[in-house]
Amino acid sequence: MHNPFKxxxxxxxxxxQVRFSIERLDGSAMxxxxxxxxxxxxxxxxxxxxxxxxxxxxxxxSIRFGLAIDQGRGISGLERISQAANEPLSDAP
Numbered sequence: 001m002h003n004p005f006k007x008x009x010x011x012x013x014x015x016x017q018v019r020f021s022i023e024r025l026d027g028s029a030m031x032x033x034x035x036x037x038x039x040x041x042x043x044x045x046x047x048x049x050x051x052x053x054x055x056x057x058x059x060x061x062s063i064r065f066g067l068a069i070d071q072g073r074g075i076s077g078l079e080r081i082s083q084a085a086n087e088p089l090s091d092a093p
Contacts, residue, residue, distance in 0.1 A: 004050040005029075011060050016040060027051070033067075041067060 008031055009018045016033040023030045027047025033040045043063050049055045 002053055004045075004053075004056055007053070007056060008045070008060065031063075033063075041070075 005020055008020075012018050012033055016035055019032040019034065021030045021032070022028075023044060027050060029045050029050060030042055031045055032042045041063065043059075043066075045056070045059060049059045
């Protein structure tokens, strides 16, 4: 079974502490990425993204790219993203 919260947490666990809060009755959730200095980013994950692993993976890559741009690593961050984006998605739990 697909657990979107674990999937998101696992994707960012090497760099951030990941926190979630339910935002709306439509199933949306806010993900907060935190480091030792505090909250680095907050992004909304729609109910549709949380229900679809492919959409969720695309959203995660978008968040990673945005973080790379914020840190001044836009082009080098793109290389990391493009490698991950070309990996096949596993349906394994």
